[in-house]
Amino acid sequence: MQITLTINDKLVTWDVEQDEFLADTLRAHGYLSVKKACETSCCGLCTVWVEEKSVLSCTILSVRAHGKKITTIEGVPNEAGEFARVLTAEGSEQCGFCSPGFVMNVLAMKNELVNPSDEEIIHYLTGNLCRCTGYMGQLRAVKTYLGVL
Known part of the structure; x- marks a missing residue:
């Protein structure tokens, strides 16, 4: 499945799996500041902004980010x-x-x-x-x- 989003003010189109989490997608595309550690969505290491709001990227499917603005620490x-x-x-x-x-x-x-x-x-x-x-x-x-x- 293909998604388009704006990541750190850059428009990108990526292929993702339907059950892929945003944290995994971001890391797969080189945004290594986005980390996963707890596997229970309670450590905060995967925090990014979606539409300027803090979100645990390990809890949101990448397809849900389609069309949205994502900001990482980069x-x-x-x-x-x-x-x-x-x-x-x-x-x-x-x-x-x-x-x-x-x-x-x-x-x-x-x-x-x-x-x-x-x-x-x-x-x-x-x-x-x-x-x-x-x-x-x-x-x-x-x-x-x-x-x-």
Whole structure:
């Protein structure tokens, strides 16, 4: 089956299987920042934006993305770089395996929430698992990035 979508502002047409998930399609076409780890749709590593909203790409069939705008971390290099600098400055960077999905959700949060509380930030990022940290450094970095300290 053939789908057409806009990925990081580039129009593409790809052949996909009817039961293929978007995460697998993206990885097959070189978007290796989109990762799968949990196989239960609860780790957040596969987060991309579909029509500017955070979506777990391991839960959406590729055929459902037909005609839609998809953004991966490769499509927001300036914003991702800015947040990465804050993570580093706060001493919050870890191994990086979870970073692409985490960064995509932080950037989406910046676009959606105004002056969020700690509880709102934690709630928004609940689906992003990191096995390297206790999350306090990440929370500090997110608050710094959002300017809510």
